[in-house]
Amino acid sequence: MKPVAEMSALELSAWVCDALYRQGIEVVLSGGACVMIYAENKYMSYDIDLIDCYITPRKKLRSVMESLGFSEHHRYFVHNESPYLIEFPAGPLGIGDENITDVYAIDTPLGQLRLLSPTDCVKDRLAAFYHWGDLQSLEQALLVAMAKEIDLENVHYWSAREGCSEQYIQFTNELKRRQQ
Incomplete structure (x- = not known):
């Protein structure tokens, strides 16, 4: 596996998303990190928002994140080898008054990233x-x-x-x- 210090936002997001999914936690990337991926780094964000599609107990999220080397600081998870902060805004997945049912997926060597469509x-x-x-x-x-x-x-x-x-x-x- 690639060292965390060398992971791009896409790779880190995919790695975390995949690890959570394997533990029954479904998340979808949104926000500035999603923009960064689609706009091919013309915009930079160090905040990775993974929308928790269901109401996952924080204890379960924390357990998976700690197994990946992250620690919790206030509402964010940080890794001492990465500049990215990971946050888990509560679902349901939606924009304004519209629920989102279709999500995109990007397969990477580090796992599958689920994210908002363009x-x-x-x-x-x-x-x-x-x-x-x-x-x-x-x-x-x-x-x-x-x-x-x-x-x-x-x-x-x-x-x-x-x-x-x-x-x-x-x-x-x-x-x-x-x-x-």
């Missing part, structure tokens, strides 16, 4: 822009949309249900401008 990753970042005015999240959504094929009709429909049609137009106008 379209859902864009919606996840747009949710922070829509509801909190977070311009960094808008930038992240644009980076993913520029790097991967996304379903803009799906994003448009979701945006309307979130009551954010005007912000969606801002997003698509900026996307079109950058694609020219």
Whole structure:
């Protein structure tokens, strides 16, 4: 196995995700680390958010993470050989009022990583822009949309249900401008 100190965010996430899955704990990568993977490192994040799809007792999560060499510090798990912090936001897996049922998987030599689809990753970042005015999240959504094929009709429909049609137009106008 590759040393933890040499693992990329993708590799570390896959290794942890796979180890948890083997113990019956289902997690899905979201947030900035998901953006980093899809945007091919044009955005950097050292926070790995693995959404706990079910309500896993913290004691069980802690046991698996400790077996991998992590220790718990407040809400994060840290490994002394890695710059990445791992957090387990509670499920259910969703973006705004929409539950997520389809997830992507990336197979790596260190295990399988389950993560939001590129379209859902864009919606996840747009949710922070829509509801909190977070311009960094808008930038992240644009980076993913520029790097991967996304379903803009799906994003448009979701945006309307979130009551954010005007912000969606801002997003698509900026996307079109950058694609020219």
